[in-house]
Amino acid sequence: MPGVGFYLNQKLLNAVKSKAKKERVAVSKIISKALESYLFVDERRLAKEKLFRLIVDKHPLGGKEGWEKLHKERTMEDENRN
Incomplete structure (x- = not known):
C-alpha cells in the first residue's frame, strides 16, 4: 500500500492512538477503516x-x-x- 501523509488535530490523533493501543491494531488500520466507512456510506x-x-x-x-x-x-x- 502506498504511504499517505495528512494532518489530524491533536485530540483526534490521541483518540485514534488510544483506540489502536486498546484494540492492539495499527493506527493506519483504524484510519483506513474509518475512511472506507465514510466513502461507502452512500x-x-x-x-x-x-x-x-x-x-x-x-x-x-x-x-x-x-x-x-x-x-x-x-x-x-x-x-x-x-
Whole structure:
C-alpha cells in the first residue's frame, strides 16, 4: 500500500492512538477503516433502501407492518439472550 501523509488535530490523533493501543491494531488500520466507512456510506444507504423497498413492495413478510412486527420480535429475543 502506498504511504499517505495528512494532518489530524491533536485530540483526534490521541483518540485514534488510544483506540489502536486498546484494540492492539495499527493506527493506519483504524484510519483506513474509518475512511472506507465514510466513502461507502452512500452505497450502504442505497442498499438498505433497496432491501426495504423489496420487503415493502413484494410483501414477503407481510409488508411494512409485518416487517416491523418481525423486527420487534427479533429485537426482544436478542435482548432476552443476554
